[in-house]
Amino acid sequence: MYDLIIIGMGPGGFEATLTALRKKLNIAIVEKSKVGGNCLNRACIPTKYFWTGAHQIEKLNVLDNYGIEIQNVSINFKKAWEGKEKAISFLRKSLNMLLKTKKVPVYKGRGRIIGQNEVEVIKEDGSKEVIKGENILIATGSIPVSVGNIIPDGNFVITTEDLLERTDSLPEEIIIVGGGVAGCELGYILSAYGSKVHIVELMDRLLPMPDIPEEVSRYLLRKFKKMKINTYFKTTLESYEIKDNRVFAKLSDGTQLTADKILLSIGRKPNTDIDTIGIQKDERGFIKVNKKMQTNFKNIYACGDVVNSPMLAYIASYEAKIAVDNITGKDVEADYSVIPYVLFSGFEIATVGLNEKQAKEKGIEVVTGYYPYTYNEKAVDEHESEGFVRLVFEKESKKIIGGTIVGTGASELIHIIQMAVKEEYTAEDIHNFIYFHPSLSEIFIYATYDIVAGKLF
Amino acid sequence: MYDLIIIGMGPGGFEATLTALRKKLNIAIVEKSKVGGNCLNRACIPTKYFWTGAHQIEKLNVLDNYGIEIQNVSINFKKAWEGKEKAISFLRKSLNMLLKTKKVPVYKGRGRIIGQNEVEVIKEDGSKEVIKGENILIATGSIPVSVGNIIPDGNFVITTEDLLERTDSLPEEIIIVGGGVAGCELGYILSAYGSKVHIVELMDRLLPMPDIPEEVSRYLLRKFKKMKINTYFKTTLESYEIKDNRVFAKLSDGTQLTADKILLSIGRKPNTDIDTIGIQKDERGFIKVNKKMQTNFKNIYACGDVVNSPMLAYIASYEAKIAVDNITGKDVEADYSVIPYVLFSGFEIATVGLNEKQAKEKGIEVVTGYYPYTYNEKAVDEHESEGFVRLVFEKESKKIIGGTIVGTGASELIHIIQMAVKEEYTAEDIHNFIYFHPSLSEIFIYATYDIVAGKLF
Numbered sequence: 082m083y084d085l086i087i088i089g090m091g092p093g094g095f096e097a098t099l100t101a102l103r104k105k106l107n108i109a110i111v112e113k114s115k116v117g118g119n120c121l122n123r124a125c126i127p128t129k130y131f132w133t134g135a136h137q138i139e140k141l142n143v144l145d146n147y148g149i150e151i152q153n154v155s156i157n158f159k160k161a162w163e164g165k166e167k168a169i170s171f172l173r174k175s176l177n178m179l180l181k182t183k184k185v186p187v188y189k190g191r192g193r194i195i196g197q198n199e200v201e202v203i204k205e206d207g208s209k210e211v212i213k214g215e216n217i218l219i220a221t222g223s224i225p226v227s228v229g230n231i232i233p234d235g236n237f238v239i240t241t242e243d244l245l246e247r248t249d250s251l252p253e254e255i256i257i258v259g260g261g262v263a264g265c266e267l268g269y270i271l272s273a274y275g276s277k278v279h280i281v282e283l284m285d286r287l288l289p290m291p292d293i294p295e296e297v298s299r300y301l302l303r304k305f306k307k308m309k310i311n312t313y314f315k316t317t318l319e320s321y322e323i324k325d326n327r328v329f330a331k332l333s334d335g336t337q338l339t340a341d342k343i344l345l346s347i348g349r350k351p352n353t354d355i356d357t358i359g360i361q362k363d364e365r366g367f368i369k370v371n372k373k374m375q376t377n378f379k380n381i382y383a384c385g386d387v388v389n390s391p392m393l394a395y396i397a398s399y400e401a402k403i404a405v406d407n408i409t410g411k412d413v414e415a416d417y418s419v420i421p422y423v424l425f426s427g428f429e430i431a432t433v434g435l436n437e438k439q440a441k442e443k444g445i446e447v448v449t450g451y452y453p454y455t456y457n458e459k460a461v462d463e464h465e466s467e468g469f470v471r472l473v474f475e476k477e478s479k480k481i482i483g484g485t486i487v488g489t490g491a492s493e494l495i496h497i498i499q500m501a502v503k504e505e506y507t508a509e510d511i512h513n514f515i516y517f518h519p520s521l522s523e524i525f526i527y528a529t530y531d532i533v534a535g536k537l538f
Numbered sequence: 539m540y541d542l543i544i545i546g547m548g549p550g551g552f553e554a555t556l557t558a559l560r561k562k563l564n565i566a567i568v569e570k571s572k573v574g575g576n577c578l579n580r581a582c583i584p585t586k587y588f589w590t591g592a593h594q595i596e597k598l599n600v601l602d603n604y605g606i607e608i609q610n611v612s613i614n615f616k617k618a619w620e621g622k623e624k625a626i627s628f629l630r631k632s633l634n635m636l637l638k639t640k641k642v643p644v645y646k647g648r649g650r651i652i653g654q655n656e657v658e659v660i661k662e663d664g665s666k667e668v669i670k671g672e673n674i675l676i677a678t679g680s681i682p683v684s685v686g687n688i689i690p691d692g693n694f695v696i697t698t699e700d701l702l703e704r705t706d707s708l709p710e711e712i713i714i715v716g717g718g719v720a721g722c723e724l725g726y727i728l729s730a731y732g733s734k735v736h737i738v739e740l741m742d743r744l745l746p747m748p749d750i751p752e753e754v755s756r757y758l759l760r761k762f763k764k765m766k767i768n769t770y771f772k773t774t775l776e777s778y779e780i781k782d783n784r785v786f787a788k789l790s791d792g793t794q795l796t797a798d799k800i801l802l803s804i805g806r807k808p809n810t811d812i813d814t815i816g817i818q819k820d821e822r823g824f825i826k827v828n829k830k831m832q833t834n835f836k837n838i839y840a841c842g843d844v845v846n847s848p849m850l851a852y853i854a855s856y857e858a859k860i861a862v863d864n865i866t867g868k869d870v871e872a873d874y875s876v877i878p879y880v881l882f883s884g885f886e887i888a889t890v891g892l893n894e895k896q897a898k899e900k901g902i903e904v905v906t907g908y909y910p911y912t913y914n915e916k917a918v919d920e921h922e923s924e925g926f927v928r929l930v931f932e933k934e935s936k937k938i939i940g941g942t943i944v945g946t947g948a949s950e951l952i953h954i955i956q957m958a959v960k961e962e963y964t965a966e967d968i969h970n971f972i973y974f975h976p977s978l979s980e981i982f983i984y985a986t987y988d989i990v991a992g993k994l995f
Contacts, residue, residue, distance in 0.1 A: 092975065103992040120975070121915070129976055130919040134604030141606070146625075147591030148618030148731070149598070152610040161605030168603075168918050175913055183994075274605070395975035402970070423974040431974070456632055458578070461625050462587040493950050496979050500957045500971070513859070514957070517880040517888070518549065518577070518852035519586055522953050534560040537636075 083109045085408060086200050086214035088192035088355065091118020093220035093385035093397030095176060100405040102183055109212055110185060111192035111202050116176045119222055120394040121169060123246040128266050130165045132425040135273030143464040158251035158274050188212060194219070194356035197378050216380045216408050219360075219368060220401060223349035223386035230320065231258065231345055237323045238343045241267060252276050252341040256330055258318050260287045263346035265301065265426040272310050279311045279338055281318050292422050294436045294471070294485055301487075304427035304467070318343070351387040363389055372414035374404040382408065390417060419503050423492045428468055431495035434483025434502045437473055446476040450508065452528040454488045458519035465489040470524045472498065472511070479508045479532060490521040497522060508532040540566045542865060543657050543671035545649035545812065548575020550677035550842035550854030552633060557862040559640055566669055567642055568649035568659050573633045575679055577851040578626060580703040585723050587622045589882040592730030600921040615708035615731050645669060651676070651813035654835050673837045673865045676817075676825060677858060680806040680843035687777065688715065688802055694780050695800045698724060709733050709798040713787055715775050717744045720803035722758065722883040729767050736768045736795055738775050749879050751893045751928070751942055758944075761884035761924070775800070808844040820846055829871035831861040839865065847874060876960045880949045885925055888952035891940025891959045894930055903933040907965065909985040911945045915976035922946035927981045929955065929968070936965045936989060947978040954979060965989040 085101055087094045090112040101108045115122050141154060180187055190204035194217060202210045225240040227233055233240050239248065241263045251274055257264045260282030272278045282289065286298035287305070305312060313332055321330040321343060330338045351367050361369040361377045367389035374382045382404040385397030399415070406413045423431040440447045454460040454468035468488015474481050484498040501511055512529040516522040530537070542558055544551045547569040558565045572579050598611060637644055647661035651674060659667045682697040684690055690697050696705065698720045708731055714721045717739030729735045739746065743755035744762070762769060770789055778787040778800060787795045808824050818826040818834045824846035831839045839861040842854030856872070863870045880888040897904045911917040911925035925945015931938050941955040958968055969986040973979040988994070 099987070099994070100991050103987065103994055105992070125976055126915050126919060129916060131604075133920050134606065137601060137604055137606055144594060145617065146621035147588075147594055148614040148616065148621065149591065149594055150612045150614055150617070151608045153608065155607045157605040157607055159605065160602065160607070164603035164605065172913070172915060172918055179994075393975075395972060395980075398975065399970075399972050420972055421974045423977070456629070458583050458629060459586060461629060462583060463590050490947075490950055492974055492977050493947055493979050496971075496973060496977075497953050497957065500954065500961075504957075504961055513856075514953075515852060515856050515877055516953060517878045517949055518850075518855065519582055520880070520949050520953075522950050523852075530556070530560065534557050535562070537556070537560055537640075 082198070083107050083212065083214040085109075085216045085218060085405070086111065086192075086212060087218045087220060088194075088200065089118065089220035089222055089385075090116040090176075090187075091220060091222045091385065091397065092120045092394040093222070093401040094118065094218070096398035097218050097220065097384070097401035097405050098180070098185065100402050102185070104405065104409045106405075106409070108185060109188060109214065110180070111188045111190065111200060111212075113189070113191045115173060116180070116187075117169070117173050119242065121172060123242040125394050126169055126172065127165050127245040128270070129425060130168055131161060131270045131274075132266065134161045134164075135270045138273045140464070146464060156275055159249060161274065162249040192221075192355065194358055194360065194381065196358060197380065216382065218401070218404055219355055219376070219381065219383040219387055220385050220397065221352045221355055221387055222397075223392060224352050225345065226348045226350050227345055228347060231318060231343065233345055237328050237341075238321075238345065241344065241346050244344055254340040255279070255342050255344055256281060256318065256328065256338055256340045257344045257346060259345065259347040260284075260312065261290065261346065261348070262288065262424045264344075266424055267344065267346065268305070268310055269308075269426045272308050279313065279340065280305075281313045281316050281332060283315070283317055285314050287312065288424075288430075291439060292432050292436070293430070294432075294438065296471070297430055297485060297487055300469070301427050301430070308427070349386065349392055353387050365389065373407040373412075374400050374415065375407070390415070391420060393420075396420065419499055421495045421499050423495060425492070428487050429489060429491035430485075430487050431491040432483070432485045433495055433499045434481070435473060436483055436485060437471075440473060440482060445482065447473050447482070448476050448479070448532060449473050450528040450530075450532050452524045454521075454524065457521060457524055459521050459523075460489065462519065463489065470528050472508075472525070472528050474508050474532065480505050481508065481511060486524075494522060497525070539655070540564050540669065540671040542566075542673045542675060542862070543568065543649075543669060544675045544677060545651075545657065546575065546677035546679055546842075547573040547633075547644075548677060548679045548842065548854065549577045549851040550679070550858040551575065551675070553855035554675050554677065554841070554858035554862050555637070555642065557859050558865075559642070561862065561866045563862075563866070565642055566645060566671065567637070568645045568647065568657060568669075570646070570648045572630060573637070573644075574626070574630050576699065578629060580699040582851050583626055583629065584622050584702040585727070586882060587625055588618060588727045588731075589723065591618050591621075592727045595730045597921070603921060613732055616706060618731070619706040649678070649812065651815055651817065651838065653815060654837065673839065675858070675861055676812055676833070676838065676840040676844055677842050677854065678809045678812055678844055679854075680849060681809050682802065683805045683807050684802055685715075685804060688775060688800065690802055694785050694798075695778075695802065698801065698803050701801055711797040712736070712799045712801055713738060713775065713785065713795055713797045714801045714803060716802065716804040717741075717769065718747065718803065718805070719745065719881045721801075723881055724801065724803065725762070725767055726765075726883045729765050736770065736797065737762075738770045738773050738789060740772070740774055742771050744769065745881075745887075748896060749889050749893070750887070751889075751895065753928070754887055754942060754944055757926070758884050758887070765884070806843065806849055810844050822846065830864040830869075831857050831872065832864070847872070848877060848879075850877075853877065876956055878952045878956050880952060882949070885944050886946060886948035887942075887944050888948040889940070889942045890952050890956045891938070892930060893940055893942060897930060897939060902939065904930050904939070905933050905936070905989060906930050907985040907987075907989050909981045911978075911981065914978060914981055916978050916980075917946065919976065920946065927985045929965075929982070929985050931965050931989065937962050938965065938968060943981075951979060954982070
């Protein structure tokens with residue numbers, strides 16, 4: 082009997098492994114595919130790899146300003162693909178090496194919980210094996226959602242996973258259904274590498290989630306327009322047909338498009354077909370857990386995309402640690418109060434806490450501080466002057482309750498604001514904090530200046 | 539009578555201006571040279587500009603991994619120089635524009651305090667004008683130090699200011715005297731752009747300051763060796779002569795070198811020849827101030843390199859705000875307890891709080907957490923795997939007391955650790971903080987893992 086069986090080796094499963102090994106648990110792993118899960122193999126990590134390339138492509142025309150004169154640039158997506166494969170395989174090997182060194186048994190196959198302590202592993206050849214565990218952690222992640230009339234075929238109609246794991250040549254023209262995070266990230270990347278991109282979005286803006294302020298959607302849209310990415314709002318893909326190796330699509334506004342592929346990026350759903358013992362799910366199909374990440378069976382835990390918390394790799398990791406801590410007798414609960422949201426599209430975009438609109442909806446009166454990257458010395462030194470920060474403060478106390486950063490470094494800088502929100506810093510605390518000069522972080526001094534010392538104009 | 543006369547328009551003077559204008563003070567400025575001071579015109583900002591270029595040059599060979607195929611790269615320092623001038627002049631113009639818009643009188647000349655409320659402005663043509671102010675802020679900065687036998691001539695023997703403001707062609711070969719911050723920053727840049735660089739350092743390591751741990755010096759030295767930068771430790775420049783437009787130098791260890799130039803980078807001293815009324819200075823020549831930045835004359839304040847606090851642009855700005863706050867009746871004191879130190883050389887290098895050695899010297903028992911960039915997914919995605927973090931915790935309480943980061947992003951990430959030190963976070967607080975994935979910030983999770991959950995090996 083193992084101390085802990087972990088089903089799924091994505092960010093949740095792997096973090097659980099790391100913590101469990103340190104706590105000397107005797108563990109076993111069940112994984113049907115590659116270690117690293119979606120995040121490493123077909124989502125976050127390949128996306129950020131290609132984003133780095135896309136951003137570099139964009140920045141080629143500033144190299145001259147640093148005396149770097151280049152001629153004859155050509156963009157070869159296939160090579161970028163190979164580079165991505167190399168990076169991911171390095172990371173995957175390091176995970177596998179750890180499992181091997183620590184002699185962790187990895188059962189290759191689909192895991193199904195058939196008893197409170199029993200996991201059946203269904204292998205590729207159809208054979209089955211049952212293993213037993215004191216505790217079980219379900220970390221089986223999620224799969225892409227499809228909509229009624231759009232059926233992914235892995236070739237003409239593809240999911241984000243098809244694109245990132247199996248599409249090693251660049252589509253000349255692509256229709257992206259869904260202008261959310263994945264749509265905006267992949268649309269930017271494909272466009273930078275040379276695809277003609279169309280984004281079709283049901284709502285009236287890019288990134289139409291409550292956590293993304295409308296000014297961010299507008300800012301990104303301006304850039305997409307400059308890049309000649311076509312956007313269609315309040316629009317759906319009504320129908321399509323495949324003829325002569327091409328997709329002919331009709332949008333709800335009457336527009337007719339042709340493309341090499343349709344990319345579906347409208348969301349994900351939990352992968353919860355994992356038991357026969359009645360583990361409880363909510364009405365949307367997520368596994369029900371308490372704050373200790375326990376299911377209705379007290380020795381069976383779940384974390385990550387299968388539970389009803391933000392579907393983010395780092396939330397899976399966080400929850401995995403909570404689960405293992407509880408398994409090892411440390412009584413802790415998950416706290417989702419201050420979570421950063423980040424994406425990499427035409428810019429790095431990061432938010433934390435409440436934005437202006439969300440605060441107003443909660444009846445909180447606010448003042449905000451804004452500063453553009455334009456005059457930040459480091460941004461100027463780096464030719465990275467696109468972007469801005471907006472910080473949101475409770476009007477009376479001037480305590481920070483949230484912030485949005487758009488621009489280079491946003492994905493790291495957001496943690497400073499996150500910590501400030503957590504510690505209930507006032508505008509003055511943030512303003513008088515000593516930041517290195519020249520740093521991007523100094524935008525926080527200037528975004529709080531009006532509030533702390535009065536307006537300049 | 540002005541409310542406030544600011545002498546010197548560097549980072550201190552400019553920050554004072556920004557704050558004073560917001561507080562509706564009637565101010566005047568005295569500046570003998572360009573607005574922006576050393577920082578903008580001949581130190582921080584040009585250095586970071588060239589650093590961006592140097593780093594890009596270094597990274598040219600990874601572009602291929604992103605499918606960016608370039609042929610025929612040539613490096614043209616003159617163009618980088620022009621780019622630098624453009625960036626700086628943009629920033630300088632924006633400062634001038636603000637002063638103009640706000641109708642701030644700028645007296646062009648050297649300021650000398652000749653009465654408790656009187657500043658004499660000595661103009662370039664020798665004419666003088668006296669202006670009067672209720673308060674005076676001395677923000678006249680610092681000038682490069684020279685040593686006995688090495689006399690800067692602006693051509694063969696130059697200061698860092700000569701290099702950054704007036705040397706628009708790349709020296710083929712250069713001897714840098716001093717392996718501190720400026721020596722390591724400029725040595726890296728010049729080498730990346732194609733100079734043959736020799737660094738001569740009196741002490742036994744690069745960056746021989748207490749705030750820089752020895753492991754950082756060693757790490758940087760390894761990179762310098764790879765770049766074929768020559769280093770000479772426990773060595774001084776004994777003598778030199780100039781013949782046929784070349785420098786022939788003899789080091790104290792007997793080594794003979796020839797070069798185009800000698801660069802002096804052994805430090806700076808306060809520029810305090812600014813009064814006739816007996817403003818008190820300490821034995822090292824710094825103006826004496828209390829924590830409100832007041833000199834022995836209660837209406838005369840001083841900030842930045844002229845006072846005995848760390849000679850850093852952002853400390854000048856910080857102190858300037860303290861001074862203006864006190865002038866406008868807000869009783870505040872400078873607090874230097876948690877200051878980030880950052881430099882840009884072969885890597886970004888950043889430290890805050892106490893390192894292991896400093897802690898031991900204070901009798902504090904510590905445990906440390908270490909993590910290399912090697913396995914950080916974002917660093918891998920960006921081909922930025924060089925670097926590491928070391929966090930220092932008080933042994934008993936596991937509270938963080940300091941940290942060092944070497945590698946990409948260090949200059950921004952350090953503020954997260956700085957805030958953690960300020961808030962007395964424990965290793966567990968840092969470990970369980972929710973960082974975006976993939977981000978560089980996640981190194982903090984892994985640098986605290988051993989302490990929080992036990993060792994993996």
